Amino acid sequence: MRKARLFVDVQHDDQHILNQIRENQSQGLQQLFEKYYHFLARTASYITQDKEVAEDLSQEVFVKIWEGRYTLGQVENVKAYLTRMVKNSALDHIKAVRSTSSKLAQFLYFEDHITEPAEPQTEDLKREIASALSKLPPKCRLIFSMNRFEGLTNEEIASYFDISKRTVETQVSKALKLLRSELKHLWNQYLLTIIP
Amino acid sequence: MQSERIYLIISRSLSDEISAEERQELERWIEASSENRQLFTELTGIWNLSGKMNMDLASDTQKAWKRIAEKTSEDQPKHILHPYSYLYKVAASLLVLVFAGTLLFLILNRSEEYFHENLSNTPEHVILPDSSEVWLNQNASLRYSGDFRQDRHLRLTGEAFFEVKRDVSRPFTVETNAMLTSVLGTSFFIKAQPQSPQQEVIVTTGKVQVSTNGQQSIILEPGTKATYHRETGSLLKATNEDSNYLAWKERKLHFRNAPLSRVVGSLEEYFQVDIELEHPGLRDCQVTSDFNDPSIEEVMQVLSLALDITYTSQNGQYLLQGAGCKQ
Numbered sequence: 001m002r003k004a005r006l007f008v009d010v011q012h013d014d015q016h017i018l019n020q021i022r023e024n025q026s027q028g029l030q031q032l033f034e035k036y037y038h039f040l041a042r043t044a045s046y047i048t049q050d051k052e053v054a055e056d057l058s059q060e061v062f063v064k065i066w067e068g069r070y071t072l073g074q075v076e077n078v079k080a081y082l083t084r085m086v087k088n089s090a091l092d093h094i095k096a097v098r099s100t101s102s103k104l105a106q107f108l109y110f111e112d113h114i115t116e117p118a119e120p121q122t123e124d125l126k127r128e129i130a131s132a133l134s135k136l137p138p139k140c141r142l143i144f145s146m147n148r149f150e151g152l153t154n155e156e157i158a159s160y161f162d163i164s165k166r167t168v169e170t171q172v173s174k175a176l177k178l179l180r181s182e183l184k185h186l187w188n189q190y191l192l193t194i195i196p
Numbered sequence: 197m198q199s200e201r202i203y204l205i206i207s208r209s210l211s212d213e214i215s216a217e218e219r220q221e222l223e224r225w226i227e228a229s230s231e232n233r234q235l236f237t238e239l240t241g242i243w244n245l246s247g248k249m250n251m252d253l254a255s256d257t258q259k260a261w262k263r264i265a266e267k268t269s270e271d272q273p274k275h276i277l278h279p280y281s282y283l284y285k286v287a288a289s290l291l292v293l294v295f296a297g298t299l300l301f302l303i304l305n306r307s308e309e310y311f312h313e314n315l316s317n318t319p320e321h322v323i324l325p326d327s328s329e330v331w332l333n334q335n336a337s338l339r340y341s342g343d344f345r346q347d348r349h350l351r352l353t354g355e356a357f358f359e360v361k362r363d364v365s366r367p368f369t370v371e372t373n374a375m376l377t378s379v380l381g382t383s384f385f386i387k388a389q390p391q392s393p394q395q396e397v398i399v400t401t402g403k404v405q406v407s408t409n410g411q412q413s414i415i416l417e418p419g420t421k422a423t424y425h426r427e428t429g430s431l432l433k434a435t436n437e438d439s440n441y442l443a444w445k446e447r448k449l450h451f452r453n454a455p456l457s458r459v460v461g462s463l464e465e466y467f468q469v470d471i472e473l474e475h476p477g478l479r480d481c482q483v484t485s486d487f488n489d490p491s492i493e494e495v496m497q498v499l500s501l502a503l504d505i506t507y508t509s510q511n512g513q514y515l516l517q518g519a520g521c522k523q
Binding site: 026029030033034037038041050052053055058059062063066067096097125126129130133144147148149153154155169170172173174176177179180183 | 204238243245247257260267362381
C-alpha cells in the first residue's frame with residue numbers, strides 16, 4: 001500500500017517536472033538531471049563499459065529532452081522513458097564502434113575494456129568477476145546489472161525496456177550460465193582452498 | 197532443455213521471485229544428485245560475489261550539468277522582433293554578413309594544413325581542433341590538416357607531450373619518421389629527433405599502440421615506454437625509469453636514488469649543457485633531490501654539497517670533480 005502510494009507520488013513529481021520543461025523552464029531540466037543522471041550513467045556504463053562514454057551519452061539524453069521540449073508527448077513512466085533512451089544510444093554506440101571501418105579503433109576500444117575492467121579492483125576475485133562480466137553480451141550484461149546492481153525487480157526491468165518479464169528472466173539466467181563457465185577455474189581454486 | 201529450465205528457476209530463486217511450486221521443484225532437483233547441489237552452490241556463490249561489486253561511477257555531477265547547461269542555453273527565449281522594424285533590418289543584414297563570412301571562412305579553412313614550430317626556448321602549448329592538447333618542446337614541430345573529421349593524424353619532429361581527448365570513433369595517430377603512435381584518448385610523450393639514433397614513446401595515462409614501418413607493433417600501458425633503435429630497426433618495450441621526461445614542460449626535476457650518471461643525462465638535456473665527470477667512480481653516486489624551476493648553478497651547488505664534490509664551468513661546459521662514492 002505504502003509502496004504504491006510512493007510510486008504515485010514519484011510519477012506525479014515527474015509529471016510536474018516534465019510540464020516545467022514543456023513550459024521552457026530550465027529548472028525543470030535541472031531537477032530531472034539531479035534525479036536521474038547517475039542512474040542513467042550507470043545504466044549506459046553496463047552496456048558501453050566505458051565511464052566517459054556512458055556519461056556523454058547520458059548528458060545527451062537531457063540535451064535531447066530539452067531540444068524536444070515543445071513536442072514532447074505524454075510520458076507515463078519518466079524513468080523508464082529516459083532509461084530506454086540511454087539504452088538505445090548506448091547500444092547504437094557499441095554497434096558503431098563494432099562496425100567502424102577502423103580496425104585499429106575497434107582493437108584499442110575492446111583491448112582497453114577487456115583487460116581493464118571498470119575500476120581497478122584490488123582484490124583478484126573482484127577483478128575476475130569484473131572481467132567475466134565484461135565478456136557478457138551487452139544486453140545480457142545490462143539486464144543482469146540492473147537486477148544485481150540497481151536492485152530492480154525483473155518486473156521493473158521488463159517495464160523499463162518494454163520487454164516481457166520472461167525475457168528478463170531468461171537473460172538473467174543466461175548471464176549466470178555464462179559467468180559460471182567463465183569463472184570455472186576460479187571456482188575450482190576456491191573449492192581447493194576450503195576442502196582439505 | 198532441462199538445464200535451461202533449471203537455470204531459469206535458480207535465477208528466479210536468487211532474484212527472490214520464485215513461486216512456491218517452483219521452490220519445491222528446485223529443492224527436489226537439488227536433492228537429486230551431488231552435481232546438482234554443486235551447481236546450485238556455485239551459482240549462489242557467483243550471485244553473491246557479483247553483488248559485492250562496486251559499480252559506482254563517482255562522477256563529477258557539477259561538470260556534467262555544466263556541459264548540459266552549455267548545450268541547452270543556446271536557444272534561450274528570444275526577444276520577439278517586430279517585422280520590418282529598423283532594428284530587424286539591421287539585424288537581418290548583419291546576419292547575412294555573418295553567414296557569408298562564416299561560409300567563406302569554412303571554405304577557406306577546409307582541410308587546410310596547419311604547422312606549428314616552437315622556435316622559442318619555452319614549451320609551446322597548442323590546442324587542436326578536437327580540443328586535444330599538445331606541448332611542443334623547443335625546436336619541435338607539428339603538422340596536421342585542419343579538419344579532424346575523418347581521422348586525427350599528425351606529423352611530429354622533436355619532442356612533444358600529448359593529452360588526447362577521448363574519441364573512440366576517430367583514433368589519434370602521431371607519425372614520426374620512424375614510428376606511428378595510435379591512441380583513442382590518453383596522454384603520452386614522444387621524443388623523435390629525426391636524425392637521433394633512437395626515438396621514444398612514454399605513456400603517462402591510458403593505452404597506446406606504437407608501430408614501425410617494419411610492421412612491428414607493441415601496446416604500452418602507463419609507466420612503460422617504447423624505444424625505436426634506428427640502427428637495428430627494432431622496437432622494444434621497457435619500464436620507463438626516467439622520472440624527468442616532462443621536466444621541460446613542468447619546469448621540475450625529481451631524483452630518487454638516481455645514479456649521478458643518469459642525473460647528468462637529465463641535466464644536460466634540461467639545461468642544454470655539457471657535463472663531464474672527472475672520475476668514473478662518480479657515476480654511481482646516488483642522488484635524491486627535487487628542484488623546482490632551478491638554475492644550473494643552483495643544481496650544481498646542491499650536488500657539490502650533497503656528494504662532497506667540486507665543479508668548474510667554462511663556456512657552458514661543466515666538470516664535476518671528486519673521488520667518487522663508496523658503495
